[in-house]
Amino acid sequence: LPEQEAFDIEYWLLEEAKLQRMPKPRSLAGRVAFITGGAGGIGRATAERLAGEGASIVLADIDAAGLNATVDEFAGRFSRDAVRGVKLDVTREEEVIAAFRSACIEFGGVDILVSNAGIASSAPVEETDLAMWNRNIDILATGYFLVSREAFRLFRRQGLGGNVVFVSSKNGLASSPNAAAYCTAKAAEIHLARCLALEGAEVGIRVNTVNPDAVLRGSKIWSGEWREQRAASSNLAADELEEHYRKRSLLKLNVFPEDIAEAIYFLASDASAKSTGNIINVDAGNATSFTR
Ligand code: NAD
Numbered sequence: 001l002p003e004q005e006a007f008d009i010e011y012w013l014l015e016e017a018k019l020q021r022m023p024k025p026r027s028l029a030g031r032v033a034f035i036t037g038g039a040g041g042i043g044r045a046t047a048e049r050l051a052g053e054g055a056s057i058v059l060a061d062i063d064a065a066g067l068n069a070t071v072d073e074f075a076g077r078f079s080r081d082a083v084r085g086v087k088l089d090v091t092r093e094e095e096v097i098a099a100f101r102s103a104c105i106e107f108g109g110v111d112i113l114v115s116n117a118g119i120a121s122s123a124p125v126e127e128t129d130l131a132m133w134n135r136n137i138d139i140l141a142t143g144y145f146l147v148s149r150e151a152f153r154l155f156r157r158q159g160l161g162g163n164v165v166f167v168s169s170k171n172g173l174a175s176s177p178n179a180a181a182y183c184t185a186k187a188a189e190i191h192l193a194r195c196l197a198l199e200g201a202e203v204g205i206r207v208n209t210v211n212p213d214a215v216l217r218g219s220k221i222w223s224g225e226w227r228e229q230r231a232a233s234s235n236l237a238a239d240e241l242e243e244h245y246r247k248r249s250l251l252k253l254n255v256f257p258e259d260i261a262e263a264i265y266f267l268a269s270d271a272s273a274k275s276t277g278n279i280i281n282v283d284a285g286n287a288t289s290f291t292r
Pocket of ligand 1: 212
């Protein structure tokens with residue numbers, strides 16, 4: 001080889017070797033992520049994103065059929081051993097404990113919890129019966145408490161730190177018409193995350209929250225009566241809502257499950273190593289204004 005060419009090749013090899021040695025803050029290779037609500041829109045998109053970065057995934061959901069379909073589809077795209085499903089009702093303490101135990105048996109531990117499983121109910125406060133109120137508090141506030149408590153117990157035992165990401169909502173900070181039970185439960189999640197961030201900091205556990213604005217596409221919540229009720233609250237037809245949300249946003253954009261997954265991925269990776277107790281709003285710039 002001519003001298004200059006040989007030098008170029010050596011230099012290139014040196015650069016390659018340097019890249020190999022550099023920490024890769026955005027890689028999740030070797031990590032295990034436990035995602036609740038993994039059969040739904042945002043949970044599914046998050047599983048896809050994190051698995052794409054090399055994480056092994058435990059998908060937990062109450063919807064057994066949806067869970068099986070998602071796991072089967074992922075098995076064809078990622079390594080067959082990389083994604084496992086576990087049927088779980090997040091309001092049932094013994095099921096939560098068993099699900100974490102089975103994640104440990106399958107994958108040897110858990111590094112990341114994405115607490116995301118949820119429902120949404122809409123009614124004026126006078127028509128909010130105790131069952132509706134309790135259902136929102138149970139699945140959202142208590143469900144998030146139960147899964148994060150189990151994650152904390154495991155993280156402490158593992159001694160490797162840990163990472164928790166809550167999917168709350170814009171409605172956890174701002175009020176929304178005819179949704180007092182949902183908004184209150186979502187606010188509880190945000191405050192729980194802050195309390196856990198304080199407790200976890202000394203042992204390297206980070207806890208952050210993503211607040212989506214309306215994500216209609218892919219969401220089972222939005223395929224049910226919630227959509228009709230939201231539309232009625234804004235004096236719109238159900239099929240006008242997506243455009244309505246786009247037009248009212250500062251950026252004039254709709255938010256999709258993949259957008260939420262991207263923020264979760266950032267918080268779940270070492271790229272956000274110095275963030276805890278924080279909130280990322282993924283709302284096309286909507287958090288700053290009160291809108292219907
Ligand atoms: P989705 O209905 O598509 O997914 C939610 C999943 O949670 C479903 O697969 C459902 O089976 C599961 N689930 C419900 N109850 C459960 C329980 N008791 N135990 C275990 N799993 C249970 O909804 P999504 O839009 O993907 O919502 C995910 C999260 O994002 C929810 O917490 C929701 O409140 C929040 N969020 C959604 C939006 C939106 O507009 N889609 C906006 C803000 C916040």
